[in-house]
Amino acid sequence: MSQLAKLQKWLQDTNTDVAYISDPINVNYFSGYGSDPEERVLALFVFKDADPFLFAPQLNVEEAKASGFEYDVYGYLDHENPFAIIAEKIKARTKNFENWAIEKDNLSVIRYQAIKTFFPTVGMTQDASRFIEQTRLYKSDAEIEIMNQAGADADFAFQQAFAAVKTGVSERDIMGQIEYALKKHGVMEMSFSTIVQAGANAANPHGGPSLDLVEPNELVLFDLGTVKDGYMSDATRTIAYGTPSEKAQDIFKVCLEANVTAMDKAKPGMTAAELDKIARDIITKAGYGEFFIHRLGHGIGKSTHEFPSIMEGNNMELQPGMCFSVEPGIYIPGVAGVRIEDCGHMTKDGFVPFTHTPKELLTIPLS
Amino acid sequence: MSQLAKLQKWLQDTNTDVAYISDPINVNYFSGYGSDPEERVLALFVFKDADPFLFAPQLNVEEAKASGFEYDVYGYLDHENPFAIIAEKIKARTKNFENWAIEKDNLSVIRYQAIKTFFPTVGMTQDASRFIEQTRLYKSDAEIEIMNQAGADADFAFQQAFAAVKTGVSERDIMGQIEYALKKHGVMEMSFSTIVQAGANAANPHGGPSLDLVEPNELVLFDLGTVKDGYMSDATRTIAYGTPSEKAQDIFKVCLEANVTAMDKAKPGMTAAELDKIARDIITKAGYGEFFIHRLGHGIGKSTHEFPSIMEGNNMELQPGMCFSVEPGIYIPGVAGVRIEDCGHMTKDGFVPFTHTPKELLTIPLS
Numbered sequence: 129m130s131q132l133a134k135l136q137k138w139l140q141d142t143n144t145d146v147a148y149i150s151d152p153i154n155v156n157y158f159s160g161y162g163s164d165p166e167e168r169v170l171a172l173f174v175f176k177d178a179d180p181f182l183f184a185p186q187l188n189v190e191e192a193k194a195s196g197f198e199y200d201v202y203g204y205l206d207h208e209n210p211f212a213i214i215a216e217k218i219k220a221r222t223k224n225f226e227n228w229a230i231e232k233d234n235l236s237v238i239r240y241q242a243i244k245t246f247f248p249t250v251g252m253t254q255d256a257s258r259f260i261e262q263t264r265l266y267k268s269d270a271e272i273e274i275m276n277q278a279g280a281d282a283d284f285a286f287q288q289a290f291a292a293v294k295t296g297v298s299e300r301d302i303m304g305q306i307e308y309a310l311k312k313h314g315v316m317e318m319s320f321s322t323i324v325q326a327g328a329n330a331a332n333p334h335g336g337p338s339l340d341l342v343e344p345n346e347l348v349l350f351d352l353g354t355v356k357d358g359y360m361s362d363a364t365r366t367i368a369y370g371t372p373s374e375k376a377q378d379i380f381k382v383c384l385e386a387n388v389t390a391m392d393k394a395k396p397g398m399t400a401a402e403l404d405k406i407a408r409d410i411i412t413k414a415g416y417g418e419f420f421i422h423r424l425g426h427g428i429g430k431s432t433h434e435f436p437s438i439m440e441g442n443n444m445e446l447q448p449g450m451c452f453s454v455e456p457g458i459y460i461p462g463v464a465g466v467r468i469e470d471c472g473h474m475t476k477d478g479f480v481p482f483t484h485t486p487k488e489l490l491t492i493p494l495s
Numbered sequence: 496m497s498q499l500a501k502l503q504k505w506l507q508d509t510n511t512d513v514a515y516i517s518d519p520i521n522v523n524y525f526s527g528y529g530s531d532p533e534e535r536v537l538a539l540f541v542f543k544d545a546d547p548f549l550f551a552p553q554l555n556v557e558e559a560k561a562s563g564f565e566y567d568v569y570g571y572l573d574h575e576n577p578f579a580i581i582a583e584k585i586k587a588r589t590k591n592f593e594n595w596a597i598e599k600d601n602l603s604v605i606r607y608q609a610i611k612t613f614f615p616t617v618g619m620t621q622d623a624s625r626f627i628e629q630t631r632l633y634k635s636d637a638e639i640e641i642m643n644q645a646g647a648d649a650d651f652a653f654q655q656a657f658a659a660v661k662t663g664v665s666e667r668d669i670m671g672q673i674e675y676a677l678k679k680h681g682v683m684e685m686s687f688s689t690i691v692q693a694g695a696n697a698a699n700p701h702g703g704p705s706l707d708l709v710e711p712n713e714l715v716l717f718d719l720g721t722v723k724d725g726y727m728s729d730a731t732r733t734i735a736y737g738t739p740s741e742k743a744q745d746i747f748k749v750c751l752e753a754n755v756t757a758m759d760k761a762k763p764g765m766t767a768a769e770l771d772k773i774a775r776d777i778i779t780k781a782g783y784g785e786f787f788i789h790r791l792g793h794g795i796g797k798s799t800h801e802f803p804s805i806m807e808g809n810n811m812e813l814q815p816g817m818c819f820s821v822e823p824g825i826y827i828p829g830v831a832g833v834r835i836e837d838c839g840h841m842t843k844d845g846f847v848p849f850t851h852t853p854k855e856l857l858t859i860p861l862s
Binding site for chain 2: 167188191232240321336339422423432441
């Protein structure tokens with residue numbers, strides 16, 4: 129069943145007349161047409177008993193029509209009131225529009241009030257966000273194939289990253305080299321700004337690449353992701369440039385064990401919290417529990433962060449088709465930081481990663 | 496007066512007890528602390544009669560405290576309800592919280608409902624979005640100085656772009672070279688994905704760089720922008736690689752005249768629509784009116800697109816301190832596309848651009 133058909137079925141099951149899809153990512157998920165409208169209005173309207181339509185800035189209407197979306201596409205000009213046109217199109221399409229679902233996570237108060245003006249007596253209490261996050265949680269084989277391709281691009285990026293490491297090159301220069309190599313390789317977009325952190329800088333898991341230079345005998349951390357047909361990759365590797373301190377090597381060893389063990393033991397039916405605990409227990413037992421300061425992982429798909437969240441307190445059962453990261457990290461301020469991350473998908477037999485770059489400590493000789 | 500003081504004064508003037516600032520860009524604008532919280536909650540609460548506070552994911556609290564924000568910073572952990580903590584902090588801070596302003600353009604319905612749960616009898620009818628967009632419309636000397644620096648980075652980028660043009664290099668390769676050179680130069684972030692379009696590809700003003708190769712004797716269009724301390728640059732140049740067709744040269748000449756004339760004639764007190772018309776009339780008179788398919792310009796600042804919109808129908812008067820683009824374009828499908836764009840600020844004497852790369856047709860010899 130297509131994503132759109134699932135949404136239509138949900139409208140029928142819940143006796144909801146209209147769904148107003150406002151998040152551009154979800155418009156893309158259900159319609160196949162993707163665009164960032166910035167401050168303009170892009171929306172997909174789906175009905176219980178009528179054909180859906182796309183609504184877009186006039187500038188994008190031809191592109192939307194050419195995108196393969198099978199139904200009507202309507203547009204508006206900058207000086208027009210988009211909600212007046214939407215209301216007119218809805219009222220022309222069906223007599224049943226008394227009961228709406230809106231994306232409460234996405235729709236702004238001003239747009240909610242604007243559409244309400246044209247439908248003052250209509251109930252807009254149904255939350256499409258909850259249905260959509262549940263639907264997006266389970267990836268189809270086709271989605272998983274695209275995410276495998278995105279993973280292969282991330283693996284390609286790691287090879288570029290490792291080749292760029294030498295004495296005196298800045299973190300930011302390496303970041304630039306990685307992203308340039310990807311563009312030449314045909315990868316247009318990163319799923320987030322590439323992270324390159326050497327030595328103690330990697331102890332700040334939210335820091336970006338700096339102008340600091342790579343120095344001999346330290347760890348270097350790379351966290352990167354690419355976009356393929358609207359789906360994200362996200363992976364982290366930590367390598368050695370020369371011979372890092374024993375402490376650094378020890379936290380690497382513990383972090384690797386946590387990553388590999390969690391990936392091996394992840395099985396359908398296990399809860400997200402249980403999986404988090406497998407990795408966390410290894411790190412805690414080694415004495416580094418206080419330095420693993422984030423959740424084990426996050427869901428991934430059309431967003432870099434989505435359901436399921438792999439963390440303490442989340443009793444959601446992991447099931448085949450769910451895609452998420454396994455990314456233990458140990459960050460010791462002033463010393464070093466290590467994170468090792470793969471995203472993958474759950475199958476009936478266990479967790480299968482999208483990235484395959486080896487994880488054992490790679491040592492780049494000094495140069 | 497600081498941005499924060501302006502907001503506090505507005506609360507007093509409108510007798511509003513609390514402002515809930517939810518857009519991360521505006522949190523940064525008023526507090527100085529910038530971060531992308533993704534799915535987590537970042538907020539600034541400002542009061543009529545008490546000190547403001549920042550509220551952030553616990554992961555960001557130390558960073559926020561170190562950012563120079565002078566008041567309290569509170570955090571929450573992933574498993575806590577952020578709105579319960581916010582409510583507790585507000586009630587501990589002041590007895591006056593009966594009357595709120597929210598950012599209607601930004602606040603989602605789900606978060607509006609979540610905060611409402613803790614303040615069921617409170618009126619949240621004031622729209623802080625309208626006040627903020629008016630405030631952000633007028634840039635201070637300090638903001639204009641940063642935007643001049645961002646413009647200088649864009650000028651640097653054009654030099655890299657022009658040097659990368661040769662036969663057989665792809666649009667995407669040039670894009671990668673530009674962004675890599677910027678990273679080495681210390682520019683971490685683009686304000687949008689760099690556009691490089693050669694020949695007829697430039698006739699699609701919304702298209703990105705492709706794997707198509709630059710060919711001799713065509714125009715090449717570059718539209719790019721950089722970020723400096725949270726402020727954007729945005730500029731477009733079109734150059735010749737060899738000798739383009741006479742038609743291509745003619746649309747370049749008309750577009751340049753439209754750009755230069757509009758920038759020269761822009762004066763305070765003129766409306767946005769009048770400025771748009773100056774450029775549009777030149778293009779229309781030359782016979783290309785139907786190929787100038789977008790507004791003349793957009794405001795710029797902490798966002799790439801903000802007020803004022805330089806378009807037909809907008810009777811807002813342009814005043815000193817306003818920053819916007821002047822970017823006429825002519826797009827002839829299958830033939831060529833030209834756009835020439837500078838952003839700048841209005842002064843009492845006229846429009847002063849942030850970018851200074853020459854605009855006369857630069858010809859790169861074939862190589």
